[in-house]
Amino acid sequence: MEITHIPAGSRPANEIEEILAEVVAFDALINRASGLGDDFDPRADEVRQELLSPNEYTSHQTWIGRLGGAIVAKGIAYLTLQDNLDVADVWCAVHPDKRRQGFGAEMLTAMETSLVAQGRTQLTSYCENPESVRASEVRSAHLAAETGAGSLPAGQPDVAFLSHHGFAFKQLERCSVAKTAVAASLPHVELDPGYTIETWSGPTPEHRLEQIAWLHQKMSTDTPGAEEFGEEESWDAERVRALDEKRRKNRELLGTALALKGDSAAGFTEVAHFDERPAVGWQGSTLVAREHRGHGLGAALKIANHVALGESSRVERIYTWNAVENSWMLAINDRGGFETWAWVGLWKKRLA
Known part of the structure; x- marks a missing residue:
């Protein structure tokens, strides 16, 4: 897999526009696979800003993984620039048809290597499971949050991935509408x-x-x-x-x-x-x-x-x-x- 690292503001606007539609389409694909619904689909303006526009307080860094020219994985890190300079909030995803082939591990390794070099040694992350998914797996093995309040199905792909790669499940949040x-x-x-x-x-x-x-x-x-x-x-x-x-x-x-x-x-x-x-x-x-x-x-x-x-x-x-x-x-x-x-x-x- 060929991985391209794009810190916000490191590429000219015309270059970002050339890949924007493809990146947004990949994000939409990941969202649809999650089952969260149309409301959670990415917005082009938001993705453009992540790729183009840091400021003195916050920035984003994006990693894009390609196989045969097509995007198969993406990672993003949210960084604060005035405080918590050792922290990065990270997220990565793999095309549903390419999972369990090592692309997620390869992407995360590339992200961690880069972030450590920047002094970002504390990583936070998240995963989202629709209520219907959690309810359907109530009898399966669950992983409890370290707070002692709540759990998630251990076999869910994102839960299994984060747990396998050394992330500790600290807290569970309820998303409500x-x-x-x-x-x-x-x-x-x-x-x-x-x-x-x-x-x-x-x-x-x-x-x-x-x-x-x-x-x-x-x-x-x-x-x-x-x-x-x-x-x-x-x-x-x-x-x-x-x-x-x-x-x-x-x-x-x-x-x-x-x-x-x-x-x-x-x-x-x-x-x-x-x-x-x-x-x-x-x-x-x-x-x-x-x-x-x-x-x-x-x-x-x-x-x-x-x-x-x-x-x-x-x-x-x-x-x-x-x-x-x-x-x-x-x-x-x-x-x-x-x-x-x-x-x-x-x-x-x-x-x-």
Whole structure:
């Protein structure tokens, strides 16, 4: 197999355009084989950005494996550039007709060799299994997450691959989906005295940049299992602006709800959506800071954001992910009309 390594920004735009349709088609093939459904198909803008556009905070590196000129394997690494400089979030896939022939192992070895040379010795990864797959294999051998909460069928190809290649199954997440129309009919959540919620569409307003930066930083410490997947991140107003600009280039539209106590941030939630797939929303960050928990803010934030999206966009359904041990957030999601769609395994590997 011939493997080509493409760090973001290392190739001219015209060269990327020549391979873009082929790479997107391969990603779509992998998604269809997973059984996750059309909503999870890749978007050309997103793949283009992964190949072309690093910024001072994040970058992607892509590996493409060809056999006889055709793509048979692909790998990608997501890298943060300001913190957690020894961490890489990686994913690789093999054409369904070419599995169990060693191409996945060859691709992963090439990725690991390159990443170690760059000082990235802590790898994280993930795998996704539709609810129907996990339910159909309830009687088969399962691999338990190290958190002690949840398991995945050990014989599933991606589970077996990651386990065989030295990744530890750290945590299980539930992927759920909710319809925005449901939010408008849900009971109103009364906020405790002193708390308010603001919603907006698009980039973060200038007067809220510091609050959103603080909450993003808290995301790296205040979520279940955060210590397993990296150290505390550093966020400021400029980093939030850079994230908003990255989203603009990706034609990513954002609906945000921010909870405040006075003028201090207490929690937030974000949902992204895209013009070319207007009915689908993707849950971004959601957090209630530790010191503000127990006041019903999680449910109030999500319901407020869903109602706002239902009024200002064409979003009909929203997908979200939560650790299964995060029982309070799962209860919030259930309260907000979410239903289980898939299960996601989070993995970690330390390289020498």
